[in-house]
Amino acid sequence: MQSIRDMKSNFSTPSSSIPGGPDAYRQGNIRMTLENPELWKSFHEIGTEMIITKPGRRMFPHCKINLSGLIPCSKYILLVDMIPVDGFRYKWNKEKWEVTGKAEPQPPCRTYLHPDSPAPGSHWMKQSVSFLKLKLTNNTLDQHGHIILHSMHCYQPRFHIVQAEDMYSVRWSVFQTFTFSETSFTSVTAYQNTKITKLKIDHNPFAKGFRDEGTNTKKRANRIPASTEKKAKEIDYLSKDSYEDSPSSLHMSSYEGYEGERAELTERKEEEVVEEEHYSPWGPEREHGLHDQTDTPPGPDVRDMYNAEQLVPAPASYQPYRFHKYGRSPSPSSNLSSSNGGSGRASFESRVPDVATVPEHEASKPSVHEIRPSPCGPQPLAGHHPDYTGVLNMTQAGKPGVLSHHIYSPYGTEQTLGQWSSPSHAQYPPPHHLPTDYSTPAVHHGYHHGNVAEWSQYPLFSYSCW
DNA sequence: TCCCCTAGCACTTTTGAACCGA
DNA sequence: ATCGGTTCAAAAGTGCTAGGGG
Numbered sequence: 449m450q451s452i453r454d455m456k457s458n459f460s461t462p463s464s465s466i467p468g469g470p471d472a473y474r475q476g477n478i479r480m481t482l483e484n485p486e487l488w489k490s491f492h493e494i495g496t497e498m499i500i501t502k503p504g505r506r507m508f509p510h511c512k513i514n515l516s517g518l519i520p521c522s523k524y525i526l527l528v529d530m531i532p533v534d535g536f537r538y539k540w541n542k543e544k545w546e547v548t549g550k551a552e553p554q555p556p557c558r559t560y561l562h563p564d565s566p567a568p569g570s571h572w573m574k575q576s577v578s579f580l581k582l583k584l585t586n587n588t589l590d591q592h593g594h595i596i597l598h599s600m601h602c603y604q605p606r607f608h609i610v611q612a613e614d615m616y617s618v619r620w621s622v623f624q625t626f627t628f629s630e631t632s633f634t635s636v637t638a639y640q641n642t643k644i645t646k647l648k649i650d651h652n653p654f655a656k657g658f659r660d661e662g663t664n665t666k667k668r669a670n671r672i673p674a675s676t677e678k679k680a681k682e683i684d685y686l687s688k689d690s691y692e693d694s695p696s697s698l699h700m701s702s703y704e705g706y707e708g709e710r711a712e713l714t715e716r717k718e719e720e721v722v723e724e725e726h727y728s729p730w731g732p733e734r735e736h737g738l739h740d741q742t743d744t745p746p747g748p749d750v751r752d753m754y755n756a757e758q759l760v761p762a763p764a765s766y767q768p769y770r771f772h773k774y775g776r777s778p779s780p781s782s783n784l785s786s787s788n789g790g791s792g793r794a795s796f797e798s799r800v801p802d803v804a805t806v807p808e809h810e811a812s813k814p815s816v817h818e819i820r821p822s823p824c825g826p827q828p829l830a831g832h833h834p835d836y837t838g839v840l841n842m843t844q845a846g847k848p849g850v851l852s853h854h855i856y857s858p859y860g861t862e863q864t865l866g867q868w869s870s871p872s873h874a875q876y877p878p879p880h881h882l883p884t885d886y887s888t889p890a891v892h893h894g895y896h897h898g899n900v901a902e903w904s905q906y907p908l909f910s911y912s913c914w
Numbered sequence: 915t916c917c918c919c920t921a922g923c924a925c926t927t928t929t930g931a932a933c934c935g936a
Numbered sequence: 937a938t939c940g941g942t943t944c945a946a947a948a949g950t951g952c953t954a955g956g957g958g
Contacts, residue, residue, distance in 0.1 A: 499951085502920075506949070539917075586919085599918075637919050638952090645951070654950040657925035 480607060480626040483576050485513035487651060488630040494643045495545060496633035498603075504583030504594040508652045511579040511605055511631065518569030518609075526562035526572065526611040527616055528579055532597055533602040535630055540640030548600070555588045555596040559608075566612055586637065597635040604632040 482488060491531060499505045505846055532551060539548040558580045564571065585594040597603055610623040626749050639645040647656040664665075 508950085649951070652926095652950065654928090654948085655924055656927080658951055862949085 455781075472822065478517040478609060478624055480609070481514045482628045482631065483514060484509055484733065485628075485630065488628070491647055492615075492630035492632070495511065495641055497636045497641060497644045498584055499639065500584045500586040500635045500637060502585060502587045504585040504587075504590070504592060506580065508585055508648055510648065511607070513579075513607060513626075514576050514578050515569075515572045515609070520570035520573070520574055521569050522611055523566040524572055525565040525608075525612050525615070525621075526577060527559045527565070527608040527610065528562070528582060529559040529586075529606050530597060530603040531606055533604050536602070537598070538600050538602065538634060542642075542681070545634065545640075549599055552598045557597060558593065558595045560593075560595055560820055566614060575702045584635065586635070599637045600634050602632060602634050604629070609845070615780050667739050763852060779811055780793075823903065 490774070491509065498507050535551045536547045536550050537549045538545045540546075544706055560579065562577060562579065563581070564577075583594040584590075586597060586599050587594075590594055590596055604627055608616050608623050608625070608628045610621045612618040612621040634640075639648070649658045652680065
């Protein structure tokens with residue numbers, strides 16, 4: 449465990465924080481844990497869908513995290529952005545997701561700034577941090593600062609912690625990025641999977657009117673013949689019976705380990721506190737790269753996240769719902785085998801090689817992209833990996849103004865930040881504190897994406913736009 | 915024809931102002 | 937005059953569904 453003093457040095461001033469080597473991103477022991485992991489997991493197992501609308505739609509479940517390991521008296525900024533999981537567009541076909549083509553060009557990349565930012569570490573740590581008001585939209589001309597996504601695409605939320613006294617200093621600050629694989633989702637304009645609809649209705653208080661036991665008379669066309677035990681739904685949706693009438697139960701059964709996982713989830717409720725300490729994704733297994741998932745629980749309920757890009761192992765249950773028709777398509781059964789054979793998540797882990805935070809020795813490791821299918825979608829061919837690493841290359845290479853990366857503050861949309869969301873570039877020159885290693889092809893691993901330019905809009909921050 | 919998107923609907927929770935009493 | 941609790945209406949957030957457009 450790193451001391452606070454150690455950590456402080458890691459969050460040094462911009463000039464001194466410029467990492468020069470592999471240790472540069474050993475940034476102390478900031479921990480981020482996802483709240484409500486079981487709910488997220490229950491969605492993820494089915495294939496989370498998030499509605500996006502023109503005026504903007506909240507996420508459900510919404511992102512809520514717990515933080516620790518921050519310096520109490522230092523100020524931090526928390527941000528969230530969404531990055532595409534892969535380079536494909538999907539369609540829902542016969543109870544499963546299928547690739548239907550290449551992803552559309554990425555809309556303007558926006559980052560949601562937590563309204564409390566900047567706030568001292570003590571503030572962030574004293575209670576859970578909610579991103580309730582984060583909204584998703586498919587309106588590329590959105591003026592409200594909502595995060596713009598394409599429908600029928602798969603995205604992964606990323607959480608960024610930046611130690612910065614104010615918004616201006618963010619540009620020079622070292623940041624840490626955390627992702628939770630179970631928070632990945634497919635953006636849709638209307639729910640595709642009826643199970644997701646059911647889960648949402650069961651858990652979202654605003655949708656109470658659609659619950660079976662409600663007093664409403666509204667009919668749900670896709671309502672699943674219901675178990676009336678709604679009060680036990682927290683457990684119900686984890687049990688097989690909740691889905692047995694579902695037409696997609698066939699696919700559900702194709703996920704080996706699903707049963708065990710659900711049972712485990714139920715059991716784990718009582719020992720969560722204990723278990724959460726057991727499943728650090730950054731344990732020895734990860735240290736050694738690939739590891740078999742078969743015998744390990746699909747993931748911790750709460751995770752300890754240390755350093756760098758914190759990618760949480762995902763249960764592979766989502767995979768059977770994505771049938772890859774592109775190229776070397778793993779069939780549902782092959783998905784199954786791959787998920788059991790230890791290839792169920794690593795692709796996801798490496799999918800987002802957050803070049804800004806992944807230590808060099810990690811980044812330079814041979815990627816496991818090619819081996820493991822994404823938990824959120826079919827694993828793209830090696831030659832089709834979104835080139836996230838090129839993102840920073842691009843921004844650092846200095847194409848100011850090309851990227852549109854807005855910070856959204858619900859308190860004043862972009863206005864409060866307008867001064868630095870579109871500043872004079874002369875005033876805020878492109879940062880140079882990022883390690884040059886991150887702009888080297890080392891983290892590219894020879895990936896080729898058909899449209900790097902499109903996919904290169906996922907910098908942690910588009911500094912060039914600030 | 916199919917697929918996706920949109921707008922309007924009914925329903926819910928949330929929010930904040932108004933009111934009342936101690 | 938202040939504070940705390942209650943009430944109520946408006947605002948906001950949901951999924952459903954019919955219809956439109958590509």
